[in-house]
Each structure stands twice: as C-alpha cells, then as structure tokens.
Amino acid sequence: MKFASNPPFGNRSAIAPFAVGLALYVAALLVRIALWSVEPRLPFAPFSVAALLTFYLCGSAPGVLVVALSAGTVLYLGAPVQWAWTQRWMPEISVVGYALITILIGWLMERGRLAVRLADLNREQEMMLDNELVGILKLRGRKAIWRNRALEQMLGYGAGDPLGEDMRTLYPDEDSYRRFGEDAYPSLREGGTYRTQIRLVRKDGQAIWVDMSGVMLSAGRDESMWLLLDITELKRYQEQVESMAFRDGLTGLPNRMLLLDRIHQALPLSERTNRELAVCFIDLDGFKDINDRFGHDAGDRLLQAVAVRMQACLRGNDTVARLGGDEFVLVLAQLHSREECQAILDRVLEFVREPVAVTADQSAAVSASIGVALCPEDGTEPELLLARADAAMYAAKRAGRNRVHYFHERHPAAANLAEA
Known part of the structure; x- marks a missing residue:
C-alpha cells in the first residue's frame, strides 16, 4: 500500500480527503447509535474502518497503525458494559475519543515532520554558509558582525581574528572606501541590490580582486549581507x-586599436574644454642601419629603450x-x-637621440622625425x-630629419590630404 507524504492537516490538499474520511466515520457512528437499542454490543468495526480510511485518505501510514490500536483499545473497554450510563453514553464517549485522538495524532505528526524539515533546512543553510x-x-x-569560513580564507584571517571595527581596513585607500559607500548604500536603502568588482586588501597586505x-537585510538596523567571490x-x-589584444608585445605600449x-x-x-589635441607620428631615423649592423635583438633593445x-x-x-x-x-x-x-616634442627629440647600449660593449643612437596634426585645426x-x-x-x-613638422605648414606630401 502506498501512502502520500502529506500529513493530516499538513496542507490544503489533505483537507478534502480528510473530510471524506470524517464523513464516513460520522456515518458509521450514527449507524452504531441507531442500532444501539437492538444490539448494545454491536461490533465496533465500522468505527475502526472509518478511522483507518480517514487516515489512509490523508496519507499517513503511521497514523493508520496508531488509530487501529486506539480503536481496539476503546472497543475492548466499551464492550463489557456493566453500568447503564456507560451503555447509554458509550457512542458519544467513543466519538469524542476518536476525534481527540485524530487531532492529537495529526498535530504530533505535523510537529514531528516540521521538526525534521527544519533540521534539514538548518543543515542545508549551514552547508551553504560554510562553503569553501x-x-x-x-x-x-x-562594521562586520558575522562572516563565514570562506571569507576568512579569502582575506587571510583566522577564526578568531577580528576584521576590524570598521571595514576601512579591507580597502586599499580612503578614496576607494568612500566611493564604494557613496555608490552602494543609496541603492541598498531603496530596496535594491548592488554589485561591483572591486580591489580589496588581505590581512597580509596582498591585493585581490573580488x-x-x-x-x-534591515534598513532600521542598517544591516546588510554581502557575497564575495x-x-x-x-x-x-x-x-x-x-x-595581447591591445598592447604591443615588444614594448608593452598601446597598439593601433587601443x-x-x-x-x-x-x-x-x-x-568641451576648447583646448587643442595633437596627434604626433614618429619615425626613427637610422633604425634600419642599426638592425642590419647589430641584428634584430639589438634593434629590439633599442625600441624598448626608446619607448x-x-x-x-x-x-x-x-x-x-x-x-x-x-x-x-x-x-x-x-x-x-x-x-x-x-x-x-623637443624633449622627445632630445631623449631619443641619447645612445642606447644595444650589445654588451656597443651603443647606438637614432633620431626622430615627428609629424603633427592638430585637432580641430587639421581634423576631428x-x-x-x-x-x-x-x-x-x-x-x-x-x-632633414630629427625635427618636428606640423601638418598645417603646407608641404607637398600633404597637399592631397589637406583637401580631404
């Protein structure tokens, strides 16, 4: 026999079958009363059957067994009738007893199942909170009032180590601490959530990204809960x-895309500020000769030094x-x-001209030719x-090389571009 998992009175889906069972139980009781004058010692089986059916429809296997035992006990006590008032009121006493037994058993079973479920939920919550x-x-x-073990490991704190009376100790500087508060808490107090990626500092001083x-949780107590990964x-x-996508592999400088x-x-x-912007194109004079004379490794070292x-x-x-x-x-x-x-640009010309050690015992020098386009004068x-x-x-x-030339100073090479 398969029983449902819902206890009596446990949810609304159990109310309808329980009512059916209870109606059968009351019907059996009325039959018992009607036939009392005919046979006072009429078997009590209809009561037991109705009670069993009631709990079966409610889906409680333990309840069936308990009520069966209770019905047998009441039947045993009620059958050997010795006093007139017992004979007269036995049906009423039985129905009240069955009703009380039914309610008590349902309540006890519900309490037991709720306790088991609560224990399961507590274990699940503990597992979630104490994850790694x-x-x-x-x-x-x-100010921190609670943290889990994963946070302690993340930030390098022991179980008994305080995080500090104020969370300022976790931020790299005062400005980042202030900005986070200004950005996060207005949103939280309006009932929203806040999420960001931020740099924090471990107990040992190492910076991490989280x-x-x-x-x-409670605006009145100003309590909030934070998840950190x-x-x-x-x-x-x-x-x-x-x-790799935006930087030059040799010098680490931005590439064309960046x-x-x-x-x-x-x-x-x-x-917006009504100030000029200069785009300056630089080509090194004499670099090819250094590459040919000393090799590509020497040329790379020179490019790195120039950068x-x-x-x-x-x-x-x-x-x-x-x-x-x-x-x-x-x-x-x-x-x-x-x-x-x-x-x-004069400073750039000067710095680029200084010799660079391209091998263990040799140096080389280049110069720079610089072309300048100004915004908005030469384009936007x-x-x-x-x-x-x-x-x-x-x-x-x-x-003549080793000099700066501005695009607006008309020159043959720029004639076509000037009309663009």
Missing part, C-alpha cells in the same frame, strides 16, 4: 588577453603607442598652447588625424 568558495559577510553600518554583491585569477587572465580608442576618448574632452624614454617625456593624460617597426604615435591632450606641444576624426600626422612626418624627413 563564496565569502559571506554581514555588516551593521560598515566580485561583491549585497542586499539590505575571489576573481583575482580571472582578472589576471583578462589583463593578459587585453594585453590608440584609436584613446583618441576617440580624448576628442570630446578637447571639444621608455618617450613615456618619461609625457604628462599623465598623454598616450604613446607603437604601430609596428620603428613607428610610434603620441597623443597630447588638453594643450593650452602650441608652445606647450612644441616643448614636449582619429583616422584622418593619423593620416595627416603621417604625411607631416614624411615632410619632416625630407626637410
């Missing part, structure tokens, strides 16, 4: 992929990129004047500015 992968942190305000998401290895892999993106970003800023020197000449918001071979491009943003641009599109800077660079080479 996702760190969980509970905060009141911005994917961090949170939700407000260590994505340091993923970030490292992304950086490697981006480096260069165009940098120009795209700088153009709107230049327009470092160019970076040292620039300001924080400028860019130097390598397009390939001995061709470089500078993007000088937010120029206050033509003189400022010229001063930077990245590709057009690059093309005009390239044309100006060839004009610088024809004019």
Whole structure:
C-alpha cells in the first residue's frame, strides 16, 4: 500500500480527503447509535474502518497503525458494559475519543515532520554558509558582525581574528572606501541590490580582486549581507588577453586599436574644454642601419629603450603607442598652447637621440622625425588625424630629419590630404 507524504492537516490538499474520511466515520457512528437499542454490543468495526480510511485518505501510514490500536483499545473497554450510563453514553464517549485522538495524532505528526524539515533546512543553510568558495559577510553600518569560513580564507584571517571595527581596513585607500559607500548604500536603502568588482586588501597586505554583491537585510538596523567571490585569477587572465589584444608585445605600449580608442576618448574632452589635441607620428631615423649592423635583438633593445624614454617625456593624460617597426604615435591632450606641444616634442627629440647600449660593449643612437596634426585645426576624426600626422612626418624627413613638422605648414606630401 502506498501512502502520500502529506500529513493530516499538513496542507490544503489533505483537507478534502480528510473530510471524506470524517464523513464516513460520522456515518458509521450514527449507524452504531441507531442500532444501539437492538444490539448494545454491536461490533465496533465500522468505527475502526472509518478511522483507518480517514487516515489512509490523508496519507499517513503511521497514523493508520496508531488509530487501529486506539480503536481496539476503546472497543475492548466499551464492550463489557456493566453500568447503564456507560451503555447509554458509550457512542458519544467513543466519538469524542476518536476525534481527540485524530487531532492529537495529526498535530504530533505535523510537529514531528516540521521538526525534521527544519533540521534539514538548518543543515542545508549551514552547508551553504560554510562553503569553501563564496565569502559571506554581514555588516551593521560598515562594521562586520558575522562572516563565514570562506571569507576568512579569502582575506587571510583566522577564526578568531577580528576584521576590524570598521571595514576601512579591507580597502586599499580612503578614496576607494568612500566611493564604494557613496555608490552602494543609496541603492541598498531603496530596496535594491548592488554589485561591483572591486580591489580589496588581505590581512597580509596582498591585493585581490573580488566580485561583491549585497542586499539590505534591515534598513532600521542598517544591516546588510554581502557575497564575495575571489576573481583575482580571472582578472589576471583578462589583463593578459587585453594585453595581447591591445598592447604591443615588444614594448608593452598601446597598439593601433587601443590608440584609436584613446583618441576617440580624448576628442570630446578637447571639444568641451576648447583646448587643442595633437596627434604626433614618429619615425626613427637610422633604425634600419642599426638592425642590419647589430641584428634584430639589438634593434629590439633599442625600441624598448626608446619607448621608455618617450613615456618619461609625457604628462599623465598623454598616450604613446607603437604601430609596428620603428613607428610610434603620441597623443597630447588638453594643450593650452602650441608652445606647450612644441616643448614636449623637443624633449622627445632630445631623449631619443641619447645612445642606447644595444650589445654588451656597443651603443647606438637614432633620431626622430615627428609629424603633427592638430585637432580641430587639421581634423576631428582619429583616422584622418593619423593620416595627416603621417604625411607631416614624411615632410619632416625630407626637410632633414630629427625635427618636428606640423601638418598645417603646407608641404607637398600633404597637399592631397589637406583637401580631404
């Protein structure tokens, strides 16, 4: 016999079959009362059958056994009638007893099943909270009041080590701590969630990247729950992929794709601030001869040294990129004047001319020819500015090399581009 898993009164689906069983039980009871005058010792079987059917329809196998035993006990006590009041009120006493037994058993079974389910839920919750992968942190305000084992391992803390009265200790600097609070908590207090990727600091001082998401548990107590996943290895892999896609493999400088993106970003800023942007195309003079004389390894060492020197000449918001071979491009943003641009490029010419140790005992030197296209004077599109800077660079080479030439200073090589 197969029984359902729902206990009596356990859910609404059990109410209908229980009512059917109870109706059968009451019908059997009425038959018993009606026939009392005929045969006071009428077998009590209809009561037992009705009770068994009631619990069967409710889907409680243990309940069937318990009620069967209870019915037998009541039958045994009620059959040897010795007093008149017992004979008269035996049916009523029986129905009340069965009703109480039914309710009690249903309540006890429901309590037992709820206790088992609650224990299962507690075990499941404990397994989730004490996982080895996702760190969980509970905060009141911005102070830690609970964390799981995975978070301790992630941040390098022991079971008894405090995270600090304030979460500031987990951030690399005051500015990142402040920005996170300003970005995250307004969203949480409005009932939303917040997710970001942020750099945190372990107890030993090592920086890690984490994917961090949170939700407000209680706005009144200012309590929030945060899930943290260590994505340091993923970030490292992304950086490697981006480096291969957007960086020159020899010098580590931006390649053409990243260069165009940098120009795209700088153009709107230049327009808003009404300041000039300079795209400067650089070709090294004499590099081929060094390659032929000392070999490609020596040429690579020279290119690396030149790349470092160019970076040292620039300001924080400028860019130097390598397009390939001995061709470089500078993007000088937010120029206050033509003189400022010229001063930077004069410094580049000077630094590039300095000799470079290309072998253990030999040095070599190159110079640079630089062509400059200015925005908005010479164009407002990245590709057009690059093309005009390239044309100006060839004009610088024809004019004697080791010099700077601006596109707006008309030259034969740029004649066609000037009309573009």
